[in-house]
Amino acid sequence: MKLFRSRRRGDDETMAETPMAEAKALYQKGRYAESEAEARAVARSRPRDDGYAAGALLIAALATGAQGRNAEALVTYDDALARFSAIFGADHYLTWKLRSDRAQHLPSLGEYAECEAECAAVTAFAAGGTGPDMTRLAAAARNGLIFALNAQERHQEAEALAREALAACPAGEPMSLVLRLGLARSLNGQARYEEALAEARRADRQDRALPERERNSERGAVELALANALLGLGRVREANGLAVAAHDACLASFGPDHRRTVEARTLLDRMDGARP
Numbered sequence: 086m087k088l089f090r091s092r093r094r095g096d097d098e099t100m101a102e103t104p105m106a107e108a109k110a111l112y113q114k115g116r117y118a119e120s121e122a123e124a125r126a127v128a129r130s131r132p133r134d135d136g137y138a139a140g141a142l143l144i145a146a147l148a149t150g151a152q153g154r155n156a157e158a159l160v161t162y163d164d165a166l167a168r169f170s171a172i173f174g175a176d177h178y179l180t181w182k183l184r185s186d187r188a189q190h191l192p193s194l195g196e197y198a199e200c201e202a203e204c205a206a207v208t209a210f211a212a213g214g215t216g217p218d219m220t221r222l223a224a225a226a227r228n229g230l231i232f233a234l235n236a237q238e239r240h241q242e243a244e245a246l247a248r249e250a251l252a253a254c255p256a257g258e259p260m261s262l263v264l265r266l267g268l269a270r271s272l273n274g275q276a277r278y279e280e281a282l283a284e285a286r287r288a289d290r291q292d293r294a295l296p297e298r299e300r301n302s303e304r305g306a307v308e309l310a311l312a313n314a315l316l317g318l319g320r321v322r323e324a325n326g327l328a329v330a331a332h333d334a335c336l337a338s339f340g341p342d343h344r345r346t347v348e349a350r351t352l353l354d355r356m357d358g359a360r361p
Contacts, residue, residue, distance in 0.1 A: 104130075104137045108144045112151075115304070115338050121148035139168035143183055151302065153342030155193045162187040178218060181210050185225045192233040193344045204230035217255075224250055224260040231267035240274035247271055262291045262303065269310040278317035285310035304338040305331035305345050312352060321356060328352045 104127050111120035124145035131138035142165035150158035166187065169180045185207045191200035204226040211223035227250040234243035247268035254261040265288040272281035289307045292300060308331035315324035332349035339346055 103140075105141050105144060108141060108148075112144055112148055115302075117148040117151040117339070121145050121152070124148060133168065134172060136172050139165055139172055142168065143186070147186065150190050151338075151343070152340050153344065153346065155190045155344075158190050159187065159194065162190070176210075178214075178222070181207055182222055182225075185222060185229065188226065188229045189232070192229070192236045197233045197237055200229055200233040204233070220253070220255065221258070221260055224254050224258070224264060228260070228263050228267060231264070231271070235267065235270045235274060238274060240271045243271035244268060244275070259295060262288055262295070263306075265291065266303075266306050266310050269314065273310070273313045273317060276317060278314045282311065282314035282318065285314055305335040305349060308334070309345065309349055309352065316352070316356065325353070325356050328356065 105124065108120050108124035108127060111117075111123060121144075124141045127141035128138045128145060131141075142161055146158050146161035146165055149161055162183065166180070166183055169177070169183050173179050184203060188200050188203035188207065191197070191203070207226035208223050208230075211219045211226065227246060231243045231247050231250070234240070234246065247264055250264045251261060251268065254264060265284055269281045269284040269288060272278075272284060285307060288310060292303065292307050308327045312324045312327035312331060315321075315327065328349055332346065332353060335343055335346035335349055341347075
């Protein structure tokens with residue numbers, strides 16, 4: 086059960102045979118409401134101790150979170166985590182990956198201490214393994230921690246961790262995009278806007294090089310990083326255009342309650358309030 090790990094030749098055929106194939110495909114296309122409905126239907130149709138039912142719940146949790154319903158997503162993650170632990174074991178890679186995915190939602194609920202503890206535990210687990218899956222798992226956990234630190238305005242700590250994580254992340258790895266965005270956020274938070282703009286532009290180039298299906302989950306993130314840096318530099322017109330683009334993209338992809346949609350709307354309100 087590979088879930089959302091990088092696919093190798095032949096994996097498409099294997100995935101097409103699983104009960105979760107349709108829910109996965111919908112999620113990867115950014116059709117989150119449909120993905121959630123399909124995944125929950127699969128989970129309900131199978132025994133509680135069935136691995137595919139557990140995997141379907143994970144997809145449902147991811148899709149629920151992508152719609153900005155973080156509290157509901159956390160409930161689904163907790164259900165999925167109990168099943169993963171029972172089926173695969175507490176120390177299985179998939180169980181730890183689920184813990185990492187779950188932790189990404191905690192900052193949006195103000196659960197910073199729990200996010201930090203979970204991300205530290207996942208990072209420690211990944212450090213004891215080898216191979217690309219463990220490298221990605223460590224990077225994902227560090228990304229959650231970077232976001233939590235930035236949300237608490239601990240920007241210098243976030244910057245140090247982002248730089249460390251980027252140095253450990255292989256060149257060309259898609260996870261390096263979100264780490265670079267975390268770095269840009271930490272620099273914006275320190276009013277180092279020129280540096281933030283340079284990192285955001287690097288992230289933009291990297292984002293444009295990704296296949297379309299890998300860009301869905303980061304809709305609007307690059308534009309927000311650029312807009313914040315440009316606003317800090319007093320380039321309000323450019324910042325406004327990017328913030329509008331970010332808000333429109335996030336609203337269409339994730340809905341009004343997603344943290345990134347809210348962030349874009351808040352940024353636009355700041356600009357409106359700053360105008361004479």
